[in-house]
Amino acid sequence: MNVKALLFASACALVVASCNNKPAITYINDPKKLQEALINAKEGDTIYVDEGTMEFTSSLSMMDKKNVTIKGKGMNKTVLSFKNMAKGTGGEGLKVNNCENVLVCDLSLRDMKGDGFKASECMNITMRALQVSWSNPNDSTNGAYALYPVTSTNVIVEDCDVSNASDAGIYVGQSYHAIVRRNKVHNNVAGIEIENCTNVDVYENEAYDNTGGLLVFSLPDIPVKNGTGIRIYNNKVHDNNLANFAPPANSVAIVPAGTGFLVMATPNVEVFNNEFLNHQTVNCGIVTYMATGREIKDPEGLNKGYNPFVWGISIHDNKMTKKPGLPDTTRDLGKALALAFKGNTPDIAFDGILFPGMLVDGKLPEDKRICIRNNGAATFANIDLANNMKNISTDITLFDCTLTAIEPYKAADTKVAAAPVAATTAAPAKAEEPKSN
Amino acid sequence: MNLVRKSLFILACAGIVLAGVYTSGCNGSGKLMLDYTQPAFEKLSEYNLFIGKMADLVPNEGLLPYDLNTPLFSDYAEKARFVYVPKDAGHAGYDSETGLVDLPVGSVLIKNFFYPVDARDPSKGRRIVETRMLVHRESGWDADTYVWNADQTEAVKEIAGSQFPVSFVNKDGKKFDINYAVPNKNQCGGCHESAGKITPIGPKLGNLNKDYHYADGLKNQLAKWVSVGILKELPKAGEINTYAVWDKPETGSLDARARAWLDINCAHCHNPKGPAKNSGLDLRIVQQNPTSWGVKKAPVAAGAGAGNKEFDIDPGNPDNSILLYRLASTESEVMMPELGRSVVHTESVDLIRQWITAMKPVTAVQ
Known part of the structure; x- marks a missing residue:
């Protein structure tokens, strides 16, 4: 071959290499380059993260983006470690704010100072196959939430593995339309917590070795008021008997160890086809916010704002077994059950407090009842918390009814705006001229 | 060849x-090169912001220096602020509730962060660490920051953030060795975002309402902003809720100084449209509902940040108040603000402690 032919051949080789339709994927393996990539991401980009452990000294974040995917090589291969985070650089590992159509998948987030992955003000946010954890188990200084979508619309959390959070492993807060499915949540205070959310399906998750397996709460004094329309089904919830290690002021600090499922102050919740196995305190608890013993100071009052009661709860076709022995008496709810039942607490307990404004002839209307049916040999108690447990009733037949099935998850077409925020009064006008010399 | x-x-x-x-x-x-239609320069010198030696921070024609009654604490950094409004951009309006000045498209806010080597002895000089710019583009405000070199001759745009050691001695002779953190572009938004958009924080009528030593003499800043055409006219009496100077008791009551300090240090996130709105805590000086600004308010998503305290503010009981606990901490999962601070601002912690101690204990609000 002469020189010319050789040149020609090399040129061809180059052409062939560069004509491959698929552009070569660049896997990022440098923390600063990854942050730059998230800042410079264009619509439609996929940002690939290399395998190995990357050490971050600052929180990683993405804002105001559309149609971006952040993808690792697998949850046990691509590890983003935040144990060396510097002070004053933020608490979260990954923070995604005000984005649309974002998928984060196939990587691990470890040892954050604060939350693992917080997504706020997002539309269509998916967290898939993420492993989020802290190295020290049972440590109240671990971050509060491992996966933390909040004030978002169309949220999907799936196939993740989260552990050792000092509050909730998966916490969906103040959001509309969410799916939480096929996750493994363990060794957290709460496994999965749905708080002040509307239209959420929680299914096919395994929650074990937490303090409480699945929680559906609505809390007062925050912008989005009560959640509603929650379905909990086909979950395996077992052995959630871990001592509560949450900081005392947190809402989950009230949860006694050995709680399978607890709904608080959230109407229209359907719990079916789940297994609740081996819990020392209660398999399913139904309580009003009054059960916390905490004050409600919602500035908008009960009519427009927060409602502390529960109604429209249906618990049916679940399998339940209790762990023998005493409930967790370190928490008020467990203590109350222990006083009444010693080591023989019921599978299902209701605090018995009804919303006075809703009662017709002293009862909740047919479509707003508390219904408990077809849960095998599950035992029940209405603990009459309003009257210091004077009239405890274990008559489950009073609650034998069915409700219309809750509507399944349906994605919204547009971002759902949070409920209007309480109006503020302007400061009293102080007649004052600008000072001048 | x-x-x-x-x-x-x-x-x-x-x-x-x-x-x-x-x-x-x-x-x-050269002439000032602040063109909002152009992307940000890579080097600070390209804007011709300063005349003479760049590190002297002497403003070029068109830049007006300004100051605030009560500023944001940033690890004891001192700040030299400038505002630029193009001649033909029209006057700025302002928010009737908060007094935040709404500067027209084309405007630029420039904030230089520096540390005196020894605050007791100005002759030892200073180290400028960062110059942050907010540019009002057609699409909204855009944030960029420039990190100064050791020779103090140039600053280079930094988008992904960085950290480096800084040492200084404060006016009490206390030596600090801090790990100074330059925010990444998103973290700029972390503080400057409101309702999903970047927005200035400091220039509110009430916080600007003070005298300033301009090159041509002492003058009230708002009056100056009127005379150079940034504002059309002086706001009417009653439209300005003048902020107290947080560390000058002669400028306002304990309550006025504490609320001013919380407004500028916390309310950029803790307001009904800000990044921390989900907490329900509103620390704006205009908020009149005690529960909204924390009195007997239980935490929502504070995590470890709540410590073992029950309320954001427990009147008369600072040690049961989460707000004080978080201001006094430097643990990432506890400390507030989350960004821009790595040491405790002991002087403002003292102020907030006095303020909460002086509050009458209440059992219920309203």
Whole structure:
């Protein structure tokens, strides 16, 4: 071959290499380059993260983006470690704010100072196959939430593995339309917590070795008021008997160890086809916010704002077994059950407090009842918390009814705006001229 | 390559080098280059913000310095602030509730962060660490930051954030060795975002309402902003809720100083449209509902940040108040604000402690 032919051949080789339709994927393996990539991401980009452990000294974040995917090589291969985070650089590992159509998948987030992955003000946010954890188990200084979508619309959390959070492993807060499915949540205070959310399906998750397996709460004094329309089904919830290690002021600090499922102050919740196995305190608890013993100071009052009661709860076709022995008496709810039942607490307990404004002839209307049916040999108690447990009733037949099935998850077409925020009064006008010399 | 071509090549290179030397050696000799239609420059010197030696921060024509009654605490950094409004941009309006000045498109806010080597002895000089710019583009405000070199001759755009050690001695003679954190572009938004958009924080009528030593004499800042055309006219009496100077008791009551300090240090996130709105805590000075600004308010998503305290503010009981606990901490999962602070601002912690201690204990609000 002469020189010319050789040149020609090399040129061809180059052409062939560069004509491959698929552009070569660049896997990022440098923390600063990854942050730059998230800042410079264009619509439609996929940002690939290399395998190995990357050490971050600052929180990683993405804002105001559309149609971006952040993808690792697998949850046990691509590890983003935040144990060396510097002070004053933020608490979260990954923070995604005000984005649309974002998928984060196939990587691990470890040892954050604060939350693992917080997504706020997002539309269509998916967290898939993420492993989020802290190295020290049972440590109240671990971050509060491992996966933390909040004030978002169309949220999907799936196939993740989260552990050792000092509050909730998966916490969906103040959001509309969410799916939480096929996750493994363990060794957290709460496994999965749905708080002040509307239209959420929680299914096919395994929650074990937490303090409480699945929680559906609505809390007062925050912008989005009560959640509603929650379905909990086909979950395996077992052995959630871990001592509560949450900081005392947190809402989950009230949860006694050995709680399978607890709904608080959230109407229209359907719990079916789940297994609740081996819990020392209660398999399913139904309580009003009054059960916390905490004050409600919602500035908008009960009519427009927060409602502390529960109604429209249906618990049916679940399998339940209790762990023998005493409930967790370190928490008020467990203590109350222990006083009444010693080591023989019921599978299902209701605090018995009804919303006075809703009662017709002293009862909740047919479509707003508390219904408990077809849960095998599950035992029940209405603990009459309003009257210091004077009239405890274990008559489950009073609650034998069915409700219309809750509507399944349906994605919204547009971002759902949070409920209007309480109006503020302007400061009293102080007649004052600008000072001048 | 023949000789002629080679020497031309060398000359061209030399030319480039010379040109480089020329520009960097002529800092501040040109016109101000603040064009909101152009992307941010890579180097701070390209804007011609300062005349003479760049590190002297002497503003070029068109830049107006300003100051605030109560500023944001940033690890004891001192700040030199400037505002630029293009001549033909029209007047700024302002928010009737908060007094935040709404500067027109084309406006730029410039904030230089520096540390005196020894605050007791100005002759030891200072180290400028960062210059942050907010540019009002057609699409909204855009944030960028420039990190100064050790020689103090240039600052380079930094988008991904960085950290470096800084040492200084404060006015009490206390030596600090901090790990200074330059925010990444998103973290700028972390504080400056409101309702999903970047927005200025500091320039509110009430916080600007003070005298300033301009090159041509002492003058009230708002009056000056009127005289240079940024504001059309002086706001009417009653439209300005003048902020107290947080560390000057003669400027306001304990309550007024504490609320001013919380407004500028916390309310950029903790307001009904800010990044921390989900907490329900509203620390704006205009918020009149005690529960909203924390009195007997239980935490929502504070995590470990709540410590073992029950309320954001427990009147008369600072040690049961989460707000004080978080201001006094430097643990990432506890400390507030989350960004821009790595040491405790002991002086403001003292102020907030006094303020909560002085509150009458209440059992219920309203």
